[in-house]
Amino acid sequence: MTESKSLLKIENLTTIFSGFKALNDVSLELFQGQALGLVGPNGSGKTTLVNTVCGLYKPAHGHITLEGLNITGKRPHDIARAGINRTFQIPKPFRDLSVYENVAVSSIHSKNRTSIPEILRKVNLADCANYPIEKLTASQQKRLDLARALALDPKVIFVDELAAGLTPTELTEVAEMLANFRQNGIALIVVEHLMGFLEQVVDSVFVLSAGKGIFSGSLRDALSDEEVKRVFLGGAHDA
Amino acid sequence: MPKLDDLDLTLETGSKGKKLISPAIAALVPIVAFAVGVHLYSNELLLTYMAIYIALAQGINIIYGFTGYLPFGYFGFFGVGAYASGLVMLDYNVPPVLAVIIGGVAGALVGAILLPLFRLRGAYFAIGTLAASEAIYTIISNPSLQSITNGPYGLNLAGFYSSGTAYGTAIALAALSILATSFVRSSKFGLTLKAIRDDSYSASMAGVNVPRQRFYAWLIAAAIAGMAGSVFGWSTSVFYPQAVFDPALSVLAIVFALFGGVGTIWGPTIGTVVLYAIYNAIGVSNPQYFQLIYGMVIVLLVLFAPRGLAGFWNYITTKITTVRAKND
Ligand SMILES: Nc1ncnc2c1ncn2[C@@H]1O[C@H](COP(=O)(O)OP(=O)(O)OP(=O)(O)O)[C@@H](O)[C@H]1O
Numbered sequence: 001m002t003e004s005k006s007l008l009k010i011e012n013l014t015t016i017f018s019g020f021k022a023l024n025d026v027s028l029e030l031f032q033g034q035a036l037g038l039v040g041p042n043g044s045g046k047t048t049l050v051n052t053v054c055g056l057y058k059p060a061h062g063h064i065t066l067e068g069l070n071i072t073g074k075r076p077h078d079i080a081r082a083g084i085n086r087t088f089q090i091p092k093p094f095r096d097l098s099v100y101e102n103v104a105v106s107s108i109h110s111k112n113r114t115s116i117p118e119i120l121r122k123v124n125l126a127d128c129a130n131y132p133i134e135k136l137t138a139s140q141q142k143r144l145d146l147a148r149a150l151a152l153d154p155k156v157i158f159v160d161e162l163a164a165g166l167t168p169t170e171l172t173e174v175a176e177m178l179a180n181f182r183q184n185g186i187a188l189i190v191v192e193h194l195m196g197f198l199e200q201v202v203d204s205v206f207v208l209s210a211g212k213g214i215f216s217g218s219l220r221d222a223l224s225d226e227e228v229k230r231v232f233l234g235g236a237h238d239a
Numbered sequence: 240m241p242k243l244d245d246l247d248l249t250l251e252t253g254s255k256g257k258k259l260i261s262p263a264i265a266a267l268v269p270i271v272a273f274a275v276g277v278h279l280y281s282n283e284l285l286l287t288y289m290a291i292y293i294a295l296a297q298g299i300n301i302i303y304g305f306t307g308y309l310p311f312g313y314f315g316f317f318g319v320g321a322y323a324s325g326l327v328m329l330d331y332n333v334p335p336v337l338a339v340i341i342g343g344v345a346g347a348l349v350g351a352i353l354l355p356l357f358r359l360r361g362a363y364f365a366i367g368t369l370a371a372s373e374a375i376y377t378i379i380s381n382p383s384l385q386s387i388t389n390g391p392y393g394l395n396l397a398g399f400y401s402s403g404t405a406y407g408t409a410i411a412l413a414a415l416s417i418l419a420t421s422f423v424r425s426s427k428f429g430l431t432l433k434a435i436r437d438d439s440y441s442a443s444m445a446g447v448n449v450p451r452q453r454f455y456a457w458l459i460a461a462a463i464a465g466m467a468g469s470v471f472g473w474s475t476s477v478f479y480p481q482a483v484f485d486p487a488l489s490v491l492a493i494v495f496a497l498f499g500g501v502g503t504i505w506g507p508t509i510g511t512v513v514l515y516a517i518y519n520a521i522g523v524s525n526p527q528y529f530q531l532i533y534g535m536v537i538v539l540l541v542l543f544a545p546r547g548l549a550g551f552w553n554y555i556t557t558k559i560t561t562v563r564a565k566n567d
């Protein structure tokens with residue numbers, strides 16, 4: 001896959017929670033068709049990065065552009081409509097709606113509407129269309145997050161810890177699913193602790209430590225990088 | 240909102256035909272009941288108020304049942320509607336039915352002005368609306384505005400009195416509010432509101448302009464209360480500001496809606512009919528016990544039927560179906 005055109009550009013991003021810099025001057029760039037792993041110990045700021053780019057938190061400093069379009073500090077629905085979407089570390093389905101209706105909400109507010117059954121098929125939830133949320137397993141709920149994201153025809157999806165708690169079979173299933181998205185031109189930022197899973201899914205990684213970017217490059221190089229090793233061995237590991 | 244003819248939401252909710260019939264029944268049954276009821280029970284004013292309360296309870300249903308925002312100050316729109324319609328009738332001789340619509344528009348306008356209240360959440364929102372409505376009351380009833388609003392002396396609409404038409408308008412308003420709820424419940428708009436109520440950030444990442452969608456629900460609820468206040472003023476013919484800016488209006492509408500079950504079409508209607516009837520029966524025969532009995536009824540309900548009659552009904556019907564399934 002050729003990754004040339006710049007898609008998402010994050011420059012000097014800083015997010016502060018009452019004086020605490022959860023993100024400290026982070027810069028990274030994502031190219032079209034790329035799958036980037038976002039790794040780092042617990043509390044290093046991975047989810048905060050996703051939340052900041054996706055408009056939940058306003059950054060204290062920094063600049064975010066999508067295909068040159070400034071989206072810094074924009075409202076979440078504007079960011080979603082611009083083509084950035086996400087899943088949640090703890091899935092956040094609409095609990096009073098069925099699986100189908102969950103995806104319908106995104107579909108209603110999308111510019112280019114895709115068929116809902118088609119989307120459910122892409123995330124292997126076609127058989128659960130009429131299920132209430134309580135009937136879904138954790139893995140299915142995470143895929144429902146993905147389905148809702150897909151319905152908005154995104155250019156980038158942030159995937160926050162999709163693999164945690166999945167069985168090996170489910171892991172393979174999800175890895176194939178993500179590979180499929182990439183083939184359809186969706187770039188991915190994959191937040192993950194499971195290195196084995198990352199290896200299957202991403203072509204490069206960005207390492208965060210205490211809110212700072214400390215490494216950017218291939219997964220192999222990351223694993224042999226002295227600073228990365230120190231951060232991972234020193235900090236809490238694989239929650 | 241984009242056009243969505245191809246989006247099929249009927250998967251869960253049944254056939255398209257059923258989607259049109261059930262709202263029609265929900266609106267028609269009260270119309271017929273009120274039309275017949277007035278011949279069996281001669282207290283037309285009481286029935287008018289009951290219809291007005293159905294509208295208010297449905298308004299609460301739309302804003303609270305579908306967005307989770309509970310406005311204690313809901314009565315403010317009622318009072319604004321009563322005054323706006325009363326004043327256009329008195330000052331410009333506007334026909335009452337048209338004045339009722341103007342009262343609804345006035346309610347919605349005030350709703351738009353109060354939009355910043357949505358920055359508040361939970362109890363703060365509830366109390367914020369209460370404060371706003373008290374403020375409006377203070378302004379309208381102020382003696383220095385007597386030349387415009389007649390200040391503390393209220394309005395006298397006796398010249399427009401026409402009991403039959405006012406009663407008919409109250410019934411039409413109740414039916415309209417029921418149809419509004421049905422629309423909200425079965426439309427894409429309603430689906431969006433439910434999504435927001437479940438998780439507003441998730442909804443925004445689903446592309447939903449959350450404040451705007453909430454605003455629409457708020458406007459509908461405010462317009463309904465504005466029209467309800469208008470019909471109230473017209474049918475009562477003489478009212479003081481404290482009668483139309485009465486927090487008890489909000490309390491009753493909220494209790495009626497909760498008792499019947501919010502988020503449903505029938506709940507608030509049935510809740511109003513039952514509780515308003517009890518309210519009047521106890522209030523007339525044993526006024527000294529009224530508060531006690533009414534209070535006890537509410538406590539029992541909250542304890543044993545927290546999702547209202549509608550929730551209780553669902554519970555019973557599922558029980559029956561499971562028992563039947565076992566016996567088959
Ligand atoms: N809303 C918030 N308010 C205050 N502090 C926060 C908030 N969100 C995150 N933090 C703090 O910011 C730091 C980074 O948290 P974040 O959730 O981004 O870490 P993470 O890398 O996603 O960790 P994990 O691997 O455990 O998911 C943590 O110290 C956390 O306590």
Ligand SMILES: [Mg+2]
Pocket residue numbers: 046047048089
């Ligand atoms: Mg996290």
